[in-house]
Amino acid sequence: MPFYKFGHPSLAEALQLLHPGAVVSTPDQLATILLDQAYKKSIKVLTLTLAGKVVTLVTDGWTDINGQAVTNYVVVCSNLTFFLDSAYTGTQAHDVEFLTADVMRVIAKYDFLEVGAVLTDNTNANQATWKVLQEQNSKTFFHGCVCHASHLLVKDIVQKIKWVDALQSGCKALVSFFRKHHKMWVDLSACLKEQNLCVLAKPGDTRWGSFLACFSTVLAAESVLCLRAGFSLPSLCCVCARVSHRKDEDAEKNGDTCTTQ
Secondary structure (H helix, E strand, O other), rough: OOOHHHOOOOOOOOHHHHHOOOOOOHOOOHHHHHHHHHHHHHHHOOOOOOOOOOEEEEEEEEEEOOOEEEEEEEEEEEEOOEEEEEOOOOOOOOOHHHHHHHHHHHHHOOOOOEEEEEEEEEOOOHHHHHHHHHOOOOOOOEOOOOOHHHHHHHHHHHHOOOHHHHHHHHHHHHHHEEEEEEEHHHHHHHHHHOOOOOOOOOOOOOOOOOHHHHHHHHHHOOOHHHHHHOOOHHHHHHHHHHHHHHHHHHHOOOOOOOOOO
8 A cells, every 4th residue: 555545534534433533643653663664674675585686777767647757766687576766856957967876876775786787768868878887887788678769660660651650640639639628538438438449549759559559549449430520530530630730830829839749
């Protein structure tokens, strides 16, 4: 159970049904005791499980539901994965200096681990970071994520094949259109669920396999979409793409820096 849920009213209500008058401590009150004990226990498990083994440190940057930048670190060994660290980076630029220092911070913090490799995304900043870190750590291998590299390769290929690029742009615009109109999205999702179909997937630059997921879900939902819109699927994608493009142009004319995703 996530630690913050200790402060949820429903937990206190449930315990009071079993033990009237029971008082549940707040997360802040428990943090100095239980949280420290849980952390020490996790470190002990980590130390015993990975003793004498060479591990891979995996780092990934993402954005939470509030739009805040977060960097996660996990350690992988065979089929085992352990969470190590998570940090909000705020307005800090993810440049070479920061990325290098942050990787070294985590390695130093968990110095009992034998890190044989460090895995990151394939951004230019990360590639430059590998070079700097490699010079400082000759026995550690620094490289990029193969899934991310494959995704970027597929993205480049799609952009070179005009009809496929137009198809993915249209499908993306179609999914975006429904997702931005809440009632239509809820109704469509409910209709798809009734027919045991997946909701429409939106392709993303950092989501592996999302192009295929988008194509697959849109194609599977073709009959539902055409029935609701009164257009063929290609025509519907074209209409949504034009609407999206027109909104982008209007935003640029109005000096709006936010474009339709």
